[in-house]
Amino acid sequence: MFGYTFYWSMVWDKLPELVEGARTTLTLTVLSMIIGTLVALALTLLRRQGKGPGYTLATTWVEVARNTPALFQVYMIYFGLGALGLHFSSYLAMLLALSFNNAGYLAEIFRGGLQAIPKQQHTAARSLGLSSFAAYTHVVFPQLFRVVYFPYVNQLNWALLNSSLGMIIGLRELTGATQAAQSESFRTFEFFLVAAAMYYVMSKLIEGGARFTFWRVFKG
Template sequence: MFDYDFYWSMVWAKFPMLLDGAFLTIQITVLSVVLGLLAAIPLALWRRNGKGTLALFAGAWIESARNTPALFQIYMAYFGLGAVGLHLSSYTALLIAIVFNNAGYLAEVLRGGLEGVAPQQAPAARSLGMNAFQSFTYVIFPQLFRIIFFPFVNQVNWALLNTSLGMMIGLRELTGATQMAQAESFRTFEFFLVAAGMYYVIAKIISLGALTAAWRIFRD
């Protein structure tokens, strides 16, 4: 029989610590996605070009990000760079590692989206008198946005969950704060159950927000 006495009062007493960790988790998630997307745009274009040093650089970044564990990437940012004299805080190391990871995945999402837009679209727009900026803004981007929207949202949730690895380098994001709270109270099950629920709620808010936005944007 399941025999366990729950002590939720301990969770409530330390709940502000979990909230602080959750806010830090959300902050790192947002920053890593924004910076990752900014890095992914040139990576996708260089990889799509397929020639020269920049294409090789983009290929190495993307393959490394997608084919090595995120925890390894975090360790390389924190311990690896520290070994060569570049000492980063836990926050900075985690952010850099998740930006690196996001950029690799988002570059492929963007490249796949660009491949999904018919190549005749740009010349057709130019033949109507549009310049390059107008053809991308009014013709290419709306089609690209529709293709990449949901893969992008999935990557946001992936980044959110990857922040939990910050615990391994001493960062008190949500998982790190949960680990600290349970270590002080010895109530492992309650704290990690609540933390799992908090991750679930944040991820569902992102997903439902994306579905609502998609309904409004794509309903035509």
């Protein structure tokens, strides 16, 4: 097509590096979602207070995370904090930036989910002698995760794709590994076509796994 000659052998030679980059992408995505979920739950509870320092902190976090580019957040953590003497490796900086971003979006998802759960659920649990923390963890949050399950999966996929920003700070996740591999051969189309296919497969596996898990856990 258009006189272009494909050289796939160069891609196959570098395939182990791309697979290792994909592994880094997946671990980064999973870890950032775990951290983001824990932080988001705390932010959600703080925002429910309606006032006070905790509410202000949580609201500021959500507003900044949701209304600034993820690229800006990566730069601020890797370069901005570095200028202040806080230096992080590429992997840790990307993990912090992705977790920060996830927490902001998930906090808003959880806030909407909590609005769908009657407040009487928490009140009833408290009347049975549970502490406020136990009422949330044993009564409210299990219902919450069912309500927000698919928006949560969408954020997981979004985190997977956002991890590609690690390339700009030298991280060898899938995009970074692809960029490094193609820079040696200049076969940009072949390398990035394979990388795109790998992202597509990972995304579809997450989507399929999520649907199967939902059916087994909530419908079984």
